[in-house]
Amino acid sequence: xxxxxxxLDAELVRRILDEAHQLLSEHGxxxxxxxxxxxLAGAGAKVDDEVVRIPEAVVAAALETVPRRFxxxxxxxxxxxxxxxxxxHFDPGSSCVHVLDPExxxxxxxxxxxxxxxxxxxxxxxxxxxxxxxVVCNEIPKEIGDLYRLYVVLLYSAKPIVTGAFSVKTxxxxxxxxxxxxxxxxxxxxxxxAVFDVCPSPPLVWSEFGAENLIxxxxxxxxxxxxxxxxxxxxxxxxxxxxxxxxxxxxxGGIAIHQLAQPGAPIVxxxxxxxxxxxKGTTPMGAIETxxxxxxxxxxxxxxxxxxxxxxxxxxxxxxxxxxGLESGVSAVVGALAGINMISGAGMxxxxxxxxxxxxxxxxxxxxxxxxxxDGVQVRTETLATQMFADIGFRGDFLKxxxxxxxxxxxxxxxxxxxDRDSMRGWQQSGSxxxxxxxxxxxxxxxxxxxxxxHDPAKVxxxxxxxxxxxxxxxxxxxxxxx
Amino acid sequence: MRTEELFQAMAQSVIDGxxxxxxxxxxxxxxxxxxxxxxxxxxxxRGINYVGEEFSRENMFLPELVxxxxxxxxxxxxxxxxxxxxxxxxQVHGKVVLAAAxxxxxxxxxxxxxxxxxxxxxQVFDLGVDVPIARVVEKAREVGADIVGVSALLTTTMVGQxxxxxxxxxxxxxxxxxxxxxxxxxxxxxxxxxxxDGFGQDAVQAVTIARRLVGLEV
Numbered sequence: 001x002x003x004x005x006x007x008l009d010a011e012l013v014r015r016i017l018d019e020a021h022q023l024l025s026e027h028g029x030x031x032x033x034x035x036x037x038x039x040l041a042g043a044g045a046k047v048d049d050e051v052v053r054i055p056e057a058v059v060a061a062a063l064e065t066v067p068r069r070f071x072x073x074x075x076x077x078x079x080x081x082x083x084x085x086x087x088x089h090f091d092p093g094s095s096c097v098h099v100l101d102p103e104x105x106x107x108x109x110x111x112x113x114x115x116x117x118x119x120x121x122x123x124x125x126x127x128x129x130x131x132x133x134x135v136v137c138n139e140i141p142k143e144i145g146d147l148y149r150l151y152v153v154l155l156y157s158a159k160p161i162v163t164g165a166f167s168v169k170t171x172x173x174x175x176x177x178x179x180x181x182x183x184x185x186x187x188x189x190x191x192x193x194a195v196f197d198v199c200p201s202p203p204l205v206w207s208e209f210g211a212e213n214l215i216x217x218x219x220x221x222x223x224x225x226x227x228x229x230x231x232x233x234x235x236x237x238x239x240x241x242x243x244x245x246x247x248x249x250x251x252x253g254g255i256a257i258h259q260l261a262q263p264g265a266p267i268v269x270x271x272x273x274x275x276x277x278x279x280k281g282t283t284p285m286g287a288i289e290t291x292x293x294x295x296x297x298x299x300x301x302x303x304x305x306x307x308x309x310x311x312x313x314x315x316x317x318x319x320x321x322x323x324x325g326l327e328s329g330v331s332a333v334v335g336a337l338a339g340i341n342m343i344s345g346a347g348m349x350x351x352x353x354x355x356x357x358x359x360x361x362x363x364x365x366x367x368x369x370x371x372x373x374x375d376g377v378q379v380r381t382e383t384l385a386t387q388m389f390a391d392i393g394f395r396g397d398f399l400k401x402x403x404x405x406x407x408x409x410x411x412x413x414x415x416x417x418x419x420d421r422d423s424m425r426g427w428q429q430s431g432s433x434x435x436x437x438x439x440x441x442x443x444x445x446x447x448x449x450x451x452x453x454x455h456d457p458a459k460v461x462x463x464x465x466x467x468x469x470x471x472x473x474x475x476x477x478x479x480x481x482x483x
Numbered sequence: 484m485r486t487e488e489l490f491q492a493m494a495q496s497v498i499d500g501x502x503x504x505x506x507x508x509x510x511x512x513x514x515x516x517x518x519x520x521x522x523x524x525x526x527x528x529r530g531i532n533y534v535g536e537e538f539s540r541e542n543m544f545l546p547e548l549v550x551x552x553x554x555x556x557x558x559x560x561x562x563x564x565x566x567x568x569x570x571x572x573x574q575v576h577g578k579v580v581l582a583a584a585x586x587x588x589x590x591x592x593x594x595x596x597x598x599x600x601x602x603x604x605x606q607v608f609d610l611g612v613d614v615p616i617a618r619v620v621e622k623a624r625e626v627g628a629d630i631v632g633v634s635a636l637l638t639t640t641m642v643g644q645x646x647x648x649x650x651x652x653x654x655x656x657x658x659x660x661x662x663x664x665x666x667x668x669x670x671x672x673x674x675x676x677x678x679x680d681g682f683g684q685d686a687v688q689a690v691t692i693a694r695r696l697v698g699l700e701v
Contacts, residue, residue, distance in 0.1 A: 097638050109638070201588075233546070234591060278544035281592055282667070353638070 002086055002374050005337035007296050013303045016241065020248035021056045028053040029204045029253040036211035039260040052253075059252045062259035068305045070223060070266040072130065072160035073191045075181045075453060080160050081129050083195075083223070083268060083307035086339035088374055089129035090332070090367045091162045092122055092360055093314050093348035094197065096135045100349060100356035102440055105319050107354045110135035112152055114355070116482035117447065118347065119156040121357045124446040127367040128346060128360075132162040135355050142166070144474045147174050150194075151467045152482045154181065155460070158453035162225065162344060164197035168212050171196070173470055175220050180463045181455070189221035195268060195342075199227045200250040202235035211257055218262035225268040225309050225342070226254045231283060232293065234276035240293050247271055247297040268342070269301030270309030272352070283351055285314040286327025288334075295338035307341050313363055314345035314352055320359045320436050324349060328359075329366035336370035358439040361446070365419050372413040380407055418442050486517060490526040493558070497530025500550025502557045509561035519562040520571055527558045531602040535687040545591075548686070552598030559601070575606045577629035577697040580622045582614035584643025589636035592666065595686035596632060603690045605630075616643065620650045628660050629697055632689070635666040644669070645677040661696040665689060 008016070023029075028051040031037050037047050043061070046053040069084030081089050098107035099114040118134045133149035140148045146166040153161055154177065161178075165171035174196075175185065182188035198213040200206050206214070217224040228250040230236030230243035237243055251269055258267050273293040274283040284290060294310040301308045312335035317324035328345070335343040345352075346367060347360035381387065381403065388403060398404055418438050420427055427433075433441075468479045484492065489512060496505040505527065512522040534551040537543035566573055581597050583590055590612045597607045608626055610618060623631050631651070635641040644664045651657040663681035664674050674682035681696055683689035694701050 238546075276545075278546060279541050281545060 001376055002339070003337060003376055004086075004339060005295055005334065006299055007292060008299050010303075012241070013300055016245050016248055016300055017303070019245045020252055021059065023204065023245065023249040024054045024059065024253055025056060026053065027204070029206060029249065031206045031211055031253075031257070032208040033206075033211045033215075035215060036206065036257045039215075039257060043256075043260055045256075054253060054256055059256050062252075062256045062263075063304060065259050065263035066255060066306060067264060067266050068307075070192065070307065072195065072223070073182075073193050074160055075154075075158040075193065075455065077182070077191050079191070081342065083266070083341045084305070085341070086302075087341055088336045088339060088343065088371065089341060090313065090343045090346055090370075091128060091130040091132045092118060092134045092355065093311065093345040093352055094132040094134055094162060094164065096348065096353055096355040097138070098350070098354040099135060100319070100354055100359070102356075102358055102443075107318070107350065109138040110355065111139055112137040112148070112480060112482040115149060115152045116156055118355055118357050118360065119153050120450040121360055121443060121446050123157045123159060123453070124450055125360065125364045127364040127371065128159070130160045130162050130342065131157045132344060133164065134347065140480065141474045141476065144170065144470055144476075146170050147177065147467065147470060150174050150177055151463070154178075154463060155482070156452065158455070161194040162197065162342065163194050165213065167209070168216055171213065171216055172220075173466075175222055177463060177466060178222075180459050180466065185220065192221075192223050192266065195223040195225040197225045197227045197270070198254070199229065200254060202228070202230050202250070203246055204250060204253075206250075206253060206257065210254075214254055214258045214267075215261040218258045218265035218267075221262065221265050223266040223268065224254075224258060225270045226251050227270050227272050227309070227311075228254075228297075229272045229274070230293070232273065232275045232289070233278065234281075236273070240275075240289060240296065243273055243293050244296045244300060247273060247293075248300050251297075251301070266307070268309045269297070269304070269306040270342070271297055272311035272344075273297070282316070284316045285311060285345065285348070285351055286316045286323070286331060288330070291331045291334040294340070295334055298338045298340045302339065308339070309342040309344065310335055310338075310340045311345050311352065312340070312343050313366065314348035315359075316349075316351050318350050318354075320349070320356060320362060320439065324359060325362060325366075325435065328363050329369070332363070332366045332370045333373060336374045339374070357443045358436070361416075361439045361442045362418055362435060365415050368413050368415060380411065416442060484511075489515075489517065490522070490529070493522060493526030494530035494533065497527050497551045497554045497558070498533055500547055500554050502550075502554050505554040505558040506561055509558040513561070513565050518571070519565045519569070520573060523559065523562055523573065527555055528602060528604075531555050531599070535599060535690070539685075539687050545595075548595060549591075549598075552595065552602070555598065555602045574604060576604045576694065576699060578606045578608070578626050579630040579632055579693065580608045580610065580619060580626065580628045581632045581634070582610040582619045582647075583612040584633055584635040584640040584647075585613055585615055586643065587635050587637055587640035587666075588612045589634070589666075592636070592686065593632075593634040596634070596665065596683070596689040599686045599690050600693055603694070605693060616646050616650045619647050620654055620656065623651070623660055624654070624656060630661045630663060630693055632663045632665070632693075634664070635669060638668045641666070641668055641673065644673075644679065648678050663689065663692050663696065 071079035
């Protein structure tokens with residue numbers, strides 16, 4: 001039995017959806033591209049300038065055609081991530097602009113080399129099911145920034161990818177890049193390797209780019225991951241429930257647009273909400289209320305049998321300290337118990353602005369705990385205990401039992417050295433290291449042990465040529481290699 | 484109500500963020516022949532100063548600061564037309580043009596800065612969010628601004644603050660205005676690097692900085 005956390009009763013879920021429909025049909029959503037408005041109008045929505053009032057029937061029709069399940073595949077076409085249902089996966093948080101310098105503890109503008117390092121470590125951490133375009137490469141021209149990040153991820157990894165595009169033109173280029181490994185766009189559509197994050201603007205606005213993104217992704221059958229981000233008390237109602245209703249309205253509106261563009265295209269009920277800190281005006285990702293909004297909207301999405309996503313497992317701390325550990329750990333566990341299919345946030349500090357490979361390594365331990373928790377308490381033996389007492393008498397000799405040897409590694413997750421379980425003496429003899437020091441050592445070790453993926457060299461060449469051409473188009477005379 | 488009691492009630496209406504009461508008391512002041520300028524300075528402004536102080540001490544919070552600003556705006560909305568009728572000029576410490584940098588749509592902090600500056604006697608021209616550099620410069624020229632304030636909440640839009648300063652230089656306005664900057668990623672080092680005249684950590688500090696920049700006692 002997979003342990004579950006449910007914050008809402010069925011009646012509340014019903015009321016949330018009810019009010020979401022009310023907002024959509026009476027208050028309306030702003031849709032800032034005419035193509036999306038035309039799709040909605042064609043289906044019966046009322047358009048008034050940019051404001052679209054979407055009747056419940058239009059949303060209901062869209063919900064009929066949304067796929068309940070889909071998988072993300074690795075570069076060799078193996079299904080790795082199951083979206084839909086209660087399977088729980090984790091990926092590093094995406095689009096940070098800084099990286100934590102492990103020597104000086106400064107937050108430095110991130111570069112391609114930083115991204116490569118993060119991708120390699122992520123590839124070596126079994127707890128992370130997918131890669132993400134974790135940081136912006138500040139030295140790369142903005143016009144190809146998004147596709148260049150994807151290029152780095154493709155070069156150094158084989159895991160499925162969570163990414164996002166910055167423009168419609170580069171979105172198409174990024175799909176072509178993914179198609180290189182899949183063996184064409186049709187093959188990619190049949191066996192997706194990446195999801196693209198798409199964000200509505202709170203409250204209740206699908207911007208020109210957001211709506212266009214939805215339409216383009218739908219038509220290419222490339223999974224779209226909506227990331228609705230109510231900011232409770234500032235860009236969304238102050239109450240947790242009010243923010244969950246806003247999330248539902250934005251997401252249902254997005255699904256309507258998406259399914260009208262291409263019925264049956266895959267889409268994810270995702271988000272990155274937060275409460276608004278009323279002292280500092282910041283957006284704490286580590287707040288428990290933030291996690292509660294995530295768990296609640298995920299429950300609403302699950303009531304519609306949709307694939308889910310959330311930003312959890314991040315911290316607002318500026319260094320890898322106790323706050324970083326506790327916020328990331330607690331929120332990762334909440335996400336896992338909520339049964340969220342893809343949980344983004346590992347490695348993040350400073351409200352989603354900063355990535356840290358060393359923190360990634362620590363967060364992997366919290367993720368391992370979360371995953372072990374949702375694996376639950378399982379029956380592994382014919383009798384729960386009585387057979388194991390057959391020859392024990394009253395001696396604590398369970399260590400000698402064959403069954404102990406057979407089952408210990410299944411029953412117990414064995415953490416890495418980042419988690420210290422040594423005796424006091426052992427810990428002292430190893431240098432009396434704290435978590436931060438141990439994480440630096442492990443990050444170093446993982447980088448040393450990193451093995452590049454076994455990509456088909458012809459495909460890598462094809463990818464490189466494609467990206468070179470795109471880089472030249474953006475005025476670069478050579479393609480920077482991430483090192 | 485005796486004048487002193489009235490002034491206290493005015494301050495309290497701002498502290499309570501009570502737009503209706505603030506409006507009523509402002510009208511009451513006019514009806515009783517109280518000098519509108521006194522009503523602002525001895526009544527309502529005391530309230531906003533209190534809230535600002537308490538906010539800095541983390542005893543009062545953003546929603547209270549924002550509502551206090553709304554109550555203040557309502558009161559001034561009633562009293563300023565009266566002053567215009569009577570020919571009283573509210574002493575304006577300076578003219579401030581405010582804008583969020585191009586590409587930046589965050590406005591909560593900037594709006595609060597505008598509220599606090601307005602309450603403290605500055606004339607504020609808030610251009611809103613995602614403001615093109617040229618527009619900031621044009622407005623500064625048009626109104627004869629003493630201060631230009633640019634906010635940025637993203638590291639990616641911060642450069643807009645530098646661009647405003649460069650544009651002011653290019654159009655020959657730089658020596659005539661002081662530039663203050665703010666926003667979460669903005670640091671005193673960045674402010675110095677780009678040649679800004681002041682950096683404020685929050686809306687309350689912004690008032691102190693602005694007063695200093697126009698040569699007032701802080």
